[in-house]
Amino acid sequence: MDTYGGSSSETVQVRNKKVMLKHHINGLPKESDLHVTTETVVLKVPQGSNTVLVKVLYLSIEPYQYIRSRKIENPGVFSSYPPGSVITSYGVGRVLNSGHPGYKKGDLVWGTTGCEEYSLITEPETLFKIQDTDVPLSYYLGVLGMPGLTAYVGFYDFCAPKKGENIFISSAFGAVGQLVGQLAKLMGCYVVGSAGSKEKVDLLKNKLGFDDAFNYKEEKNLDEALKRYFPEGIDIFFDNVGGKMIDAVLLNMRLHGRIALCGMVSQYPLDDPEGIKNLMCIIYQRLRVEGFVVFDYFHLFPKFWDFMLPYIREGKIACVEDIAEGLDSCPAALEGLFTGRNLGKKVIIVSQE
Amino acid sequence: MDTYGGSSSETVQVRNKKVMLKHHINGLPKESDLHVTTETVVLKVPQGSNTVLVKVLYLSIEPYQYIRSRKIENPGVFSSYPPGSVITSYGVGRVLNSGHPGYKKGDLVWGTTGCEEYSLITEPETLFKIQDTDVPLSYYLGVLGMPGLTAYVGFYDFCAPKKGENIFISSAFGAVGQLVGQLAKLMGCYVVGSAGSKEKVDLLKNKLGFDDAFNYKEEKNLDEALKRYFPEGIDIFFDNVGGKMIDAVLLNMRLHGRIALCGMVSQYPLDDPEGIKNLMCIIYQRLRVEGFVVFDYFHLFPKFWDFMLPYIREGKIACVEDIAEGLDSCPAALEGLFTGRNLGKKVIIVSQE
Structure with missing residues (x-):
């Protein structure tokens, strides 16, 4: 199903796999602290909202996912995920439907998304549009991302x-x-x-x-x-x-x-x-x-891309990725981040286009 | 005896009280780690040397005296005093005799000296001449000093x-x-x-x-x-x-x-x-x-004095000193630095002019 190519997407309801936090984590993260479940999602943003619905293509596995999965007594930089909620990460995705004037169907974006196949972005101003697509899109989670x-x-x-x-x-x-x-x-x-x-x-x-x-x-x-x-x-x-x-x-x-x-x-x-x-x-x-x-430095991304893209295109900077397939691999990947199992920037392929 | 006023000083031999380190200190400094002894000194610099002989008027009690009284395995900023040697400090003194062209008899100076009544300064380029004498001389060990x-x-x-x-x-x-x-x-x-x-x-x-x-x-x-x-x-x-x-x-x-x-x-x-x-x-x-x-910043002293002297003269900066009389009070004063007994910048009056 081409979920972002046609007008039919506006009313389609599909299954949406997502990664949930079972409970606040103590000690090192274990695969069993997370579980993957499936709900349904309507491929249309709520009427009148300025949200953006994104089909997630790649997700990053980040140390901060673990920090936020623990109980944080005094939230500062990070606050805790509530147990039973979808965890978040950086993701690359394709806009399916948008209530925000800055994004339209088909746009490639990256930013904070839920760890799920389809993610409703309630703060779309935090997303970045991907302009340069001659490099692997997953690089926006690593060498070109945060x-x-x-x-x-x-x-x-x-x-x-x-x-x-x-x-x-x-x-x-x-x-x-x-x-x-x-x-x-x-x-x-x-x-x-x-x-x-x-x-x-x-x-x-x-x-x-x-x-x-x-x-x-x-x-x-x-x-x-x-x-x-x-x-x-x-x-x-x-x-x-x-x-x-x-x-x-x-x-x-x-x-x-x-x-x-x-x-x-x-x-x-x-x-x-x-x-x-x-x-x-x-x-x-x-x-x-x-x-x-x-x-604090996200405003520097455009300058950073101007700096970094030529190095990548010229092969002067390499980016070693450790890529896993499917949301089901998320829980093990987060555990692996703390056991040293991942070999390079850990990326999950959520959907192939 | 006027030890710096006349030419007779050049051959006079006098008693010289000094504060010696008994042994490398373990734990907090105790009065008994130091002892005060008396030797004699000729009030003339060694012939042909560029040293300066100073009559010490005031001495400072410094945390670094304690650091240097301990055994330092890897000397960096500080090296250990050898047991049985005179400890050093910052002192204010009057030049009695000089082999260095930059200093002459009668000059008021401050800098690193032995904790003794008469101190032969072997690195006279480390001394500072005191130009402004309308403030208490002991201030060059505190608010105007290091x-x-x-x-x-x-x-x-x-x-x-x-x-x-x-x-x-x-x-x-x-x-x-x-x-x-x-x-x-x-x-x-x-x-x-x-x-x-x-x-x-x-x-x-x-x-x-x-x-x-x-x-x-x-x-x-x-x-x-x-x-x-x-x-x-x-x-x-x-x-x-x-x-x-x-x-x-x-x-x-x-x-x-x-x-x-x-x-x-x-x-x-x-x-x-x-x-x-x-x-x-x-x-x-x-x-x-x-x-x-x-x-690292001693070259800034002239600039610092230009800044600080007006504040002192106008009474906008106070300097609380805790003054003791005589070299015999040195050992207790160093102990007091670590028991919190001293009330303000600890200064020893070694000699009155």
Whole structure:
């Protein structure tokens, strides 16, 4: 059925598969914390609303889905999903019906959608229209989407990099880390990443051009590992994991080093976060530590695409995706994000056009 | 005896009282870790040297004296004093004899000296000549010296303050804290400080113009205390103590807040520093945390004096000093720095002119 090509779509009711949160998650996410159900949906926006109905083509699996699946006592950046509700993510989709003057049937868009086949977007001003379709559409969930902008803003604005500097990236094969490393190589930095498997380490070195990489799970002493890869110390630390890694890095920072705190994936599952003991190094080494949230920089997307698209088209920036088929794979994919099972940016193909 | 007025000084030998480190200190400093002894000194610099012999008038008691009295495994900013040697500090003194063309007999200087009555300065280029003598000379150890520059650089450069912002200062009655608070009031900030006694809290509010202050020793829950004084959160944290206070402050920082890490006096005595758990707030609140070491900014002293001297002359900045008489009081004064016994900038009068 061509659900977006003809006028018949306006009254069609179809089955709508969706991913629901069973209960607030404790500890690491498990496949069983989510369940996939099927309801029906009318392929038409409510009369008089300015909403947009989207057929979802690709969905991203994001650390924030887990954060929002936990009970959040003091909502700030994130609030909890209510148990029994559809979880959300970033999705790429095709507009089926629109009550908003900015979108029309057939438009390709990306933005926050429900993890479902058909999603009614109640805040359509948060969507982005996809103009450049000569690259894989799933890239708007990775290298051209939120993780890409995170790497771009985090690296250029918060790391203040200079040619020849030494940069260390944790969770380097993650959606953000792999881009930060490639941007740093383009700038002429010495780039080392940590990851959680030999396969990832090999890909970092052989596919993504990192100067070196190591498997943190095989290192008994992270401080010693870092001293091996950075005998002269680290100028820039781009951190996605938090916890012990920060403490080890602090012992290895050079004078006037910068630490960009992007995420703390190792800490999200902990009710009691690990204590960081080496903050005195921030003083002695005159460090700058900054945290940032990419949502503050979404207005930069057009500028970012102008920057990033040529690199992708010229093959100077690679994007390793780990693609799964169908919404039914969502629960396992979220669990996999925290067990290190995914190999690159995790994307779910929801529908083929 | 006028030791610097006449040519006779060139060959005079006199008794020289000095403060020695007995052994590397473990735990908090105790009076008994130091001892005062008397040797003799010839009041003439070694022939052909470019050293300067100074009669010490005032000495400062500094946290760094304690840091240097401990065993430092990896010397960086500081190296250990060898046991059995004279400890150093900042001192104000009068030049008795000089082998350096930049200094002549009778000059008033301040800088790093031995904790002794007569000190041979082997790196005279580190001394500063005192030009403005219409203020108490001891001020060159406090409000016009290293602590003053620390407050000036830390507040203006690292806190990036704006009128109306909320600033919290730990160890607010210390040499640095009392100045940061007064500078912040001059800028039109809301200023709260923590200190370790009712007397200090009263002085912060009634003498130094802080909007409020509290005794951290009487607060069971620092997070709750901060929420009481900053119901809308903290924009700027100027930290002198480290440890638990940082964790509590992190929970109370406003969006885009700044934390200047100046010192960690609560952590220096610990072999195993306290762990800081709330670093995730750096991300969610988009904070900037920076450490700095005032030694990097000593070239700014002339500019700083131009800024600060008018405030002092006009009585717009106060400097509370806790003055003790004689080198024999040094060991107790250093202990007192860590038990909170000193009431303001601790200065020792070594000699009266």
